[in-house]
Amino acid sequence: MAHIVVMPKLGLTMTEGIITKWYKAQGERVKEGDALFEVTTEKLTNEVQADANGILRIQLAAEGASVPCTAPVAIIAEENEDLTSLLSDIGFSEHVEQKVTEEKAQAQGNSIGSKASPAAKKLAADNNVDISLVKGTGPQGRIVVKDIEEYLEKSKVKASPTAVRAAEDLGISLKDIKKSGRIMKDDVLAFRHSESVIPLSNLRKVIARRMSESWSISPMVTYNTSVDITQMRAFKDSMKDTCEKAGIKLTYNHLIMKICAKVLMEMPYINGTIDGDELILHDHVNIGLAVAVDNGLLVPNVKNVESKPLLAVAEETEKLISDARSNRLSPDDMSFGTFTITNVGMYGIESFTPIINQPELAILGIAAIVDTPVVINGKIDIRPMMKLSLTADHRVVDGTEASKFMKRIKEIIENPFSLLL
Numbered sequence: 001m002a003h004i005v006v007m008p009k010l011g012l013t014m015t016e017g018i019i020t021k022w023y024k025a026q027g028e029r030v031k032e033g034d035a036l037f038e039v040t041t042e043k044l045t046n047e048v049q050a051d052a053n054g055i056l057r058i059q060l061a062a063e064g065a066s067v068p069c070t071a072p073v074a075i076i077a078e079e080n081e082d083l084t085s086l087l088s089d090i091g092f093s094e095h096v097e098q099k100v101t102e103e104k105a106q107a108q109g110n111s112i113g114s115k116a117s118p119a120a121k122k123l124a125a126d127n128n129v130d131i132s133l134v135k136g137t138g139p140q141g142r143i144v145v146k147d148i149e150e151y152l153e154k155s156k157v158k159a160s161p162t163a164v165r166a167a168e169d170l171g172i173s174l175k176d177i178k179k180s181g182r183i184m185k186d187d188v189l190a191f192r193h194s195e196s197v198i199p200l201s202n203l204r205k206v207i208a209r210r211m212s213e214s215w216s217i218s219p220m221v222t223y224n225t226s227v228d229i230t231q232m233r234a235f236k237d238s239m240k241d242t243c244e245k246a247g248i249k250l251t252y253n254h255l256i257m258k259i260c261a262k263v264l265m266e267m268p269y270i271n272g273t274i275d276g277d278e279l280i281l282h283d284h285v286n287i288g289l290a291v292a293v294d295n296g297l298l299v300p301n302v303k304n305v306e307s308k309p310l311l312a313v314a315e316e317t318e319k320l321i322s323d324a325r326s327n328r329l330s331p332d333d334m335s336f337g338t339f340t341i342t343n344v345g346m347y348g349i350e351s352f353t354p355i356i357n358q359p360e361l362a363i364l365g366i367a368a369i370v371d372t373p374v375v376i377n378g379k380i381d382i383r384p385m386m387k388l389s390l391t392a393d394h395r396v397v398d399g400t401e402a403s404k405f406m407k408r409i410k411e412i413i414e415n416p417f418s419l420l421l
Helices: 084-089 094-114 118-126 145-155 161-170 185-192 202-217 230-238 240-246 252-266 310-325 399-413 416-420
Strands: 003-006 016-022 035-040 045-049 054-059 066-068 072-077 220-228 272-275 278-281 287-289 291-293 296-298 339-343 362-376 379-393
Touching: 035 072, 035 202, 118 145, 161 185, 202 296, 220 399, 230 240, 230 252, 230 379, 230 416, 240 310, 252 287, 252 310, 252 339, 252 362, 252 399, 252 416, 287 310, 291 310, 362 399, 379 399, 399 416
Parallel strands: 287 339, 339 362
Antiparallel strands: 003 072, 016 035, 016 066, 035 045, 054 072, 220 379, 272 278, 291 296, 362 379
16 A cells, blocks of 8 residues: 655654655655665654655655645555555656656667667667667667777877876876867876865854854854862862762863853853843753764754752753764753853864854853873962863853853862752
8 A cells, every 4th residue: 555755744843855865766665664765854864764665755845845744745556556546646747757758768779779770789888888878870770780899999098198197196086077179298297186075964054153143143253261170189089979879970171061050050141042132031051062073063952950969961962962873862851951051172172163053142162181281279279171272153142241151160070069958
């Protein structure tokens, strides 16, 4: 029985998706669970699996098409099953006419092939020639060996002997060099050193657009401070046994997320978002953590960090990181954030300027931990120092407010046991 494949609704905020890739070709047999197509939303890319067995009879949406959620995108059915009535019922009757046209074109192509002599067919096959592109000069337009030979001669790349030798030595196909006229050795050498042109992935396009929008929307100011993490390291070590029993590895990210949630509840203006001419102050803290994935970044967020125990925040954060790197995030995992943290300390970066994740008002950057000489009670001591960088939207967050936020974050990091109070 024919089965209609629809654009899935992958989250509460998803209204449409773009089909970026079909994994199965029209006419190909599919099994339930096979990767069928790739869909890109505003925030991420997901692989959609087939939910029926049969043949992918018709793709109702091409690659690059934007399709509303729950709208038909394909039909899976058996080979000879009549789809006319079904296509009409779902408003795709034009595909019936299209299918007939395609079948006629295919029949015409077969007819062309049948008008070639056996020797011409063999010569064309040996040289990977599409016989439908060759004009026949034999009786009644029959394609003969001479026609294939002339086609090959016209298609032959003209190159100097030194260019041919250079191409062979460098493993370059002369057909890949686009030039009108004879190809010379210098053309081969220039092709070898030509720049690669790589199309942006869909994720990279989304990141580029959102970063450009953020840069143009928000007047951003970055505030830097250094914090002594001696006590936070001790606090983390004191939690080691408890975390191991729970099967959780506690990181500085988890601690700083919890600390930020506490301070954001105290300073709600930094935990707000702008909607037109209105400022929305949230009564909850959803903290996003930037996660590096192939060819980009994703920012899933932990909901209601202010009300969750530290270990629960740690467990949920690690699950989101795992889901991001295995392409299992839902759009809801990426939505409703109120604040973002990004950490590049593991790469030895000591300071940077993070860009706000719209429509949020601030983002906190975490840099490397560096053993640094500091003066304590008149004496020089070596302490592990971490630099923090807060980028804030100056439309709402003034310098005083941002500085108070950083001062309060510093106080708690340097006395993290207050989190237990």
